Amino acid sequence: MRLILAVAALAAAAPAVAALAPGAAAPDFTTRGATAGKVSGFHLKEALKKGPVVLYFFPAAFTPGCSAEARAFAQAIPEFKKAGATVVGMSADPVDVLADFSNKDCAGQFMVASAGPAVVSGYDVALGRPVPGKDGAPRIVTKRTSYVIAPDGKVSFVHDDMNPAEHVRLTLEAVRRLRSARS
Numbered sequence: 001m002r003l004i005l006a007v008a009a010l011a012a013a014a015p016a017v018a019a020l021a022p023g024a025a026a027p028d029f030t031t032r033g034a035t036a037g038k039v040s041g042f043h044l045k046e047a048l049k050k051g052p053v054v055l056y057f058f059p060a061a062f063t064p065g066c067s068a069e070a071r072a073f074a075q076a077i078p079e080f081k082k083a084g085a086t087v088v089g090m091s092a093d094p095v096d097v098l099a100d101f102s103n104k105d106c107a108g109q110f111m112v113a114s115a116g117p118a119v120v121s122g123y124d125v126a127l128g129r130p131v132p133g134k135d136g137a138p139r140i141v142t143k144r145t146s147y148v149i150a151p152d153g154k155v156s157f158v159h160d161d162m163n164p165a166e167h168v169r170l171t172l173e174a175v176r177r178l179r180s181a182r183s
Helices: 002-013 044-048 064-082 095-104 117-122 164-182
Strands: 030-035 038-043 053-057 086-091 111-114 145-149 155-160
Touching: 030 095, 038 044, 038 095, 038 111, 044 053, 053 064, 053 164, 064 086, 064 164, 095 111, 145 164, 155 164
Parallel strands: 053 086, 086 111
Antiparallel strands: 030 038, 030 111, 053 145, 145 155
């Protein structure tokens, strides 16, 4: 409960500005994540070889807005696949929490991966200062920011809004526009 309140307080105080504008080079990274509860690695550069990648950053697994957003992305995965895109949810949560989240709220439909400090900094998605985690140690929380990254590694679309309502629709539209432009 303390984490939910801290996230809500930071969200209210955080400006809605993403550092990476369309056309910027998306920072490459390697991390671990989970799909359907199974932990595996993720490397952005490798994923981009298959087509566009939607990286959607969210504050914390199992919070109301993040769960709703994950379920909405899970329902839309067939449309993202049809458009040739890979969806990856990103949070500063530990991989074991994300493995459970990937099974439950993501319905096993896409990977959720752990965003370490370098990724959070590179994509400028830190939501205020670190907050105390369950163990009392400082914990990074990310803003709700969605990026569509083109296969050439450039950001083609950014949606930076703490309200989860439009992230799926807007990123899917951006992926479709990107696909049309490449055809």
